[in-house]
Amino acid sequence: MSIPVPSIRRREGVDASGWDDSVPEVLRRVYASRGIVSAQDGELRLARLLAPDLMGGMQKAAELLARAIRDQVRIVVVGDFDCDGATGTAVAVRGLRLLGAENVAYRVPHRVEHGYGLSPALVADMASMAPDLVLTVDSGIACVAGVAAARARGWQVVVSDHHLPGPVLPDADAIVDPNLDGDAFPSKALAGVGVVFYLLLAIRRVLREGGAPAAATADLSRLLDLVAVGTVADLVPLDYNNRVLVAAGLQRIRRGECQPGVTALAAVAGRALSTLCASDIGFAIAPRLNAAGRLEDMAVGIECLLTDDPVEAGRLAEALDAINAERRELQQQMVDQAEALLEALPIPEGGLPPIVCLHDPGWHPGVVGLVASKVKERLHRPVLAFAPAEPGSDRLRGSARSIAGFHVRDALAEVDATCPGLIERFGGHAMAAGLSLAAGNLEALVEALEAVAARRLDPASLAREILSDGPLDGRDFSRALAEQLRLAGPWGQAFPEPVFDNEFELLDWRTVGERHLKLRVLVEGRREPLSAIHFGGCTGQPPPQRLRMAYQLDLDDFRGRRDIQLLVRHIEPA
Known part of the structure; x- marks a missing residue:
């Protein structure tokens, strides 16, 4: 089958003069091309988050949950079986407990047994838990039948979701979803974990106005590591509001102020907390959480995020790592079968x-x-x-x-x-x-x-295009710039990691594994060769002697060395 061949297109130049000279020219150029044209625009401060009360339904939902906390009724959080749902469930459970709730449990549907969200089958299985109030996280807006079944049993239902609504809304006691028609919340890009974090902020305000002692001291910023993980994992656009949330969560992680489960997941993935970035979440932490919901029971992932015992967190992280290894093997088999289907x-x-x-x-x-x-x-x-x-x-x-x-x-x-x-x-x-x-x-x-x-x-x-931030000068291929780019994001959906392109001379190459290409190349303006890796780039043919590459400048810390490498996204003859 003929596969569309990508082409490299450089982003249009944008005036970056609003940035201070202390910021490297390359980074100023990258930021400006993404709409961040001054240091003030790039300042990611929690104080600049959008206000919770801008979201429709927020006041009613917050009052219902504040009353449930004051009356200490039974609250059951119903999550989803992906990483956004798992982190959102953990944020909801931990947050409600921080606000004084003493009778909080959770339930997550099983992909095969219950299907998606608050289904009638899940409601029937939850009967023994006897909830007084059900809070959905990262689901609910499409669960018309399940919400009706829950309310028929006398349970109150608060829906917190971010998915697009269908033609019929569930008959819940309150709905919080920034994507409801007519909702005035300016950012429609919140993940499910972001919506429930906002709901907790609103509950805290209601409780503080009522003089609740737990709410007076509740520090919800302790949950931002989980908000960052779920937001990055769900591939929602990283608009300014989401970038503030993710940046704050990453800062806590890098300081070691994160949940034991996040620490343990980073450890089994071989990622250092001190330099953890959004791509580490996307490629290392999120897949291990997601694997539980894909092949087993997402409760394993949620328990990892809820435990305060580092030893238990480590045990659960290792279990998730094993499930993820099984998922990778199964995924490769299925991808190979998909390629055979494509050929036919x-x-x-x-x-x-x-x-x-x-x-x-x-x-x-x-x-x-x-x-x-x-x-x-x-x-x-x-x-x-x-x-x-x-x-x-x-x-x-x-x-x-x-x-x-x-x-x-x-x-x-x-x-x-x-x-x-x-x-x-x-x-x-x-x-x-x-x-x-x-x-x-x-x-x-x-x-x-x-x-x-x-x-x-x-x-x-x-048409396949790879957007490039232009070339790097020979002096730009440095460890210092690679470190700055890594920590400068957070990069992600709609705010992509910097990709550059240059012409190189090929010095040598070899195949790594069955699919990957390892190269040594030389670029104009630099004497020392550069190491490059093109994952999945092996075609069976040698690369051109003069080549143009689209690449990311990355750190190479393999086996303790402190070097740089190019992560190749595309190769074509120069």
Whole structure:
């Protein structure tokens, strides 16, 4: 199959004169291209966070939970089985206890047994817990039937979520979601963990106004490490508000002022707390938490984040690390199978379809999202991957991953509106979504989605581009700049890590493992060779002798050495 070849495009130059000369020129250039044109714009202070009361429904939700804390009724937090849901659940439980709640428990749905969120099946299983109030975290806005089932049992329900609402809202006692139609909260990018953190801030204010002693001294900033982990893991856009939250959480982590579970997860991943950055969360901590929800029970991950015992945290982190190793092996098998399916796809004369849908009856439903993500990166197309909801089931669970310019959740909503009954349930964001349907409906769904994608996708958005922050001078290839770039973010979705491009002379190369390319290169203006690694870059052919590379400047601390290396994103002949 012909894979779209990326091209390198340099970002347009932006005036960065508003920055002080103490900031390196390279960093000023990077910041300015991302809209941060002065030191004041780049100042990430908690005092500049948006106010909680700007969010619709916040006052009512805070009053209900403040009353529940004062009356010491039974509160059960219902989370989700991904990293955002796990950190959000831990933030909610820890935060409510800090505010004086003595009767707080949590429950997280099992992916196979209960499905997503507060489902009727989960409500039935929660009956023995006898909650007086249920607080959903990172879920709930689509749980119409589950909320109704909970309220039919006499439970109060407060929904805290960040997902886009459907045409019908759940009949909850209160709903807090910045993405509700007409909600005035300026930032729509909060993750689920961010929404529940905001809710805790509002509860504290209500309790303090009522003279509650625990609320008077409650330091909710102790939870910001968890907020940072969940926000980065959920790949929500890092707008200013989210960058403030993540930066504050990273500062606590680097000072060692984080939950024992975060410390233990960093340790099993081989990451130093003192230099931990957003990419360490995304590539090391989050996958270990997510693996529990994909293959086992997310309660293992939540318990790791809730325990105050470092020994217990270490034991649970090791268990999560083992589950993650199993997940990686299963993921690679499924990705290999997906590539075989791609090779067998009939490709029309016009090329690849605008959206790609893959299904294998042997796939695991907890890993299809990772498969969709890998295939999307390879094809630069929206991709949906499907697996049986459980072995032998006639129901499918699917995960969608998209590209800029195609709102995949809205595409599913259009299919649901024009072909009612085709999809059983769906939800998500612009770039990622989940759905379930009868296996017999898959062919019709694919046809409907291809029609929607053909209308909605601008062909120009299917061209693969790597945005570069321009070249580095020979003197810029330094340990000092690499360290500054690492800690200068936080980098992430919609605020991407700096990528540069230069022409290099190839000195030598070799294959590492089966898929990776290790190079030594020379750049103009620098005498010493540079080491570069291109993960997954082995094509079976030698790289060109003169090459142009898009790369990130990274630290190389392997086996105690303090050097730099280039993380290669693309190679083409110079």
